[in-house]
Amino acid sequence: VQNTVQHVLLQAEDMQQQIIRETFHLVSKRDDNVCNFLEGGSLIGGSDYKLIYRHYATLYFVFCVDSSESELGILDLIQVFVETLDKCFENVCELDLIFHMDKVHYILQEVVMGGMVLETNMNEITTQVDVQNRMEKSEGGLSAAPARAVSAVKNMNLPEIPRNINIGDINIKVPSLSPF
């Protein structure tokens, strides 16, 4: 998987998009009653690589693997990944993935690393992701607190504060305190 990721990333952006488009094209025209394995198109490394995908409602999860991976095992891995997404986002839907692509990356980083399977225990994964998300939150997250504070202040309805308060002469008598 790693070599493929690198292969894809080493292409220019428009080539990357083409690879993605070709993959989508190959996968989306598949019937539901055929197997979930596809030989990758010529853009994706050729005959040593396969596309393994699963179809959930409107979403396709496609993993590109080389011949050293077990095809059936990858199907299970996709299932683990999707179930983890579901746990982390609480009934994940398409919009969650679109609006939180960074979070999706972070979750994936706990499952796969360098193109190899890292962790498959869903509880483990979600726990680790949760802790890190909380760390981010405590720092204000990507949104960065200042923006909210500024707009909050802007929106506050402040009463008129009188200026130049004259407190006049005040004679404060300090009583003498007995020593300890």
Added chain:
Amino acid sequence: MPAPIRLRELIRTIRTARTQAEEREMIQKECAAIRSSFREEDNTYRCRNVAKLLYMHMLGYPAHFGQLECLKLIASQKFTDKRIGYLGAMLLLDERQDVHLLMTNCIKNDLNHSTQYVQGLALCTLGCMGSSEMCRDLAGEVEKLLKTSNSYLRKKAALCAVHVIRKVPELMEMFLPATKNLLSEKNHGVLHTSVVLLTEMCERSPDMLAHFRKLVPQLVRILKNLIMSGYSPEHDVSGISDPFLQVRILRLLRILGRSDDDSSEAMNDILAQVATNTETSKNVGNAILYETVLTIMDIKSESGLRVLAINILGRFLLNNDKNIRYVALTSLLKTVQTDHNAVQRHRSTIVDCLKDLDVSIKRRAMELSFALVNGNNIRGMMKELLYFLDSCDPEFKADCASGVFLAAEKYAPSKRWHIDTIMRVLTTAGSYVRDDSVPNLIQLITNSVEMHAYTVQRLYKALLDDISQQPLVQVASWCIGEYGDLLVSGQCEEEEPIQDEVLDVLEGLLVSNLSTPVTRGYSLTAIMKLSTRFTSVNRIKKVVSIYGSTSLILYCCNDPISSWISFNFHLTECPLSVCQTFQLQLLSPSSNVVPALNQGTVTQVIRVLNPQKQQLRMRIKLTYTLKGSPVQDLAEVNNFPPQSWQ
């Protein structure tokens, strides 16, 4: 300057774009804003801006100007910054940019950070895209972390080590000490990645492989515990305990057992146990079974175990799940050479898979079917394969046709069967047959002397039905040219055509839009050859003079009776262009007989119209029979005097 918009706002805005152009405009506007924000060196909003940049990058827009910003984020103290910074580095940077080396120091510091999640980010980034230089610099840190008791870090360090080894193989030795007690771990994540690391090392180095063979008993024990342990909610996937780890261990066992009798014996029992006890109702069980089968087939297992494995594959073939059928066929294809008899037992199931709806399954079933054809089952198998050829998708026809020809050549029970099979292929998939099969078939037909009459009659009939399939037409034309006399002389079983009818058909090929120039060459040659076999010579002469300049590929006949020797003008460049470059007129040869024993010659004048003054070359092909055996002679003339064409 107003605060940069937030990521979700950007996403929302972009999604409202109705055209590609509108989207591009929005992106450009935002990129400009981000660029000025970067220029202002604003630390607060950098993470937000980079996040937006990554989103736009995902959509396909260039984001290279964010590379340095990612580095700044990585160097920040905030976890949020580091997290998005490292992600950006992984997505936007690679070895080709020198800038990536600037990360090395940051990663080094972060690998020693007090927070394990920062260490995790560093390991992840290094393990995904670390270059060889980075790996060299940081291997020591990774090795340290491989020995930590923190399982979160240990498992990441293991995979990072794999990456380092892949990038800098010489560093592999360095990780050896740390592997000592990797398998004693209780944490499954660590176990899993450790097995991956061990596998990588064994695959790369025969010395390592020999060294790690001693782990076989320990691996067998771990596997046994996984199978025998009761329900463990942590690792359970559909009722099976950590199938991913089981599969990984099976794969490592495969590598360790290969070509080693002792190791293979040590794992025999556990393999048999897994093979017989694994629950097959869900995909996970089948994934394990599949891996077990592959391991059994690869190591030096007892024959009983091998048969067990192949039978599992046979059962897979009957599974409703198409994925299972797919992997079964793939495996059977790999083992059909070594365990031919065992696979033969499942032949009928395999042949049934030819009717599957799935393209990948059909293809494998086809390949496997051809691999299983032998002298005993040729008739039955060929029936199925020809039926498949009839009904399959165009993408299969060429390969299937080739396969049929090959199989027929090897195992044909009789010449007549052979010719019939060829005919069947030509008529059902004639346009998909490969170019080289035409001369091969001609050779085959030539050699089946007793079948000439039968063949030419069948081919002629086929031509009457359909002239669109070029290979069929070419072979048929050639046969008619050769054996036309047999066609009209009443040697065939059915009502024979008369000469004019035959010439009608051949002439029809010349004028038809469906005929390629090569085909026209074949039919013209056939007509010319018939001048010695038929009596309607005038008609033939007329045809030749009209069409003689449009095609120059003439083949010789090999009939010792006829002495009409044609010349083969096979210009090796595109034959189509030849039609425009040359025009040829062949005058009658001086004689129809070449005297024996060098007592005389035959001359023939060829008038060449060569307006473009292209160089003349001539290739001559002579085929004749000598004492009953066919002889073929090829000659080229490349030294026509320049005056002849300049």
